[in-house]
Amino acid sequence: MKVYGRNVLKEILNTNTPVKMIYFSNSGDKELKKLIEIAKIKKLPHTIANKKILTKLCNYEKHQGVVIDIGEFKYKDEYYIENLNNPFIVILDQLQDPHNFGAIIRTAVAAGADAIVIPKNNSVQVTPAVIKVSVGTIFRINVIQVVNLARFIEQIKKYGIWIYGADMHGKKYYEIDLKKPIAVVLGNEGAGIRRLIKEKCDDFISIPMKNHVESLNVSVSAGIILFEVMRQNESIDS
Structure with a gap:
């Protein structure tokens, strides 16, 4: 590549x-x-x-x-998660836009996330455009590619990680405990999080809107939610 x-x-x-x-x-x-x-x-x-x-x-x-x-981009193995202490994971469920992916990578790095997880199929992968939009910050974080996202979520639950899906019908993001270990799931730009993946989530978080705005761009939503996770965990990490 x-x-x-x-x-x-x-x-x-x-x-x-x-x-x-x-x-x-x-x-x-x-x-x-x-x-x-x-x-x-x-x-x-x-x-x-x-x-x-x-x-x-x-x-x-x-x-x-x-x-x-850089040759072939090296994805991390999914079992990398089990070696993390008190992890903060970002899971992207069938994201399609490379610009959204690159922007989320940059935000995830800035907010202190440990890894980003994407499905192998029906999802944007790491490309030169993604790396460019991330301004190279992708090299500071581990990107994990999994075959079965639902099964992966079931597995990391065994490590004590709580799974929160971003959904417009969820609880207000600032009124829910987002302490680590945690994984935040962000869905497809149009369809959101798939039903099967929703069934694996422990709870749902939303961003309250005014003026009849229904939703934000997924990369903007990621910025708001991931930095709230960082804020709530600052006292723990310091």
């Missing part, structure tokens, strides 16, 4: 994510030269090429003079 963007590269460098090759454009501006120097210091494979070549590599013109070949 070839990803792109200077901030994405910075996250790769800061997290020591393995790379196959870094392609820099020959534009020669100061920031780019600094990134090239860091790549040299870290002894990462890199080369200098014409901007048009970089555009061909990633099929995107606004690559900021940086394209990174």
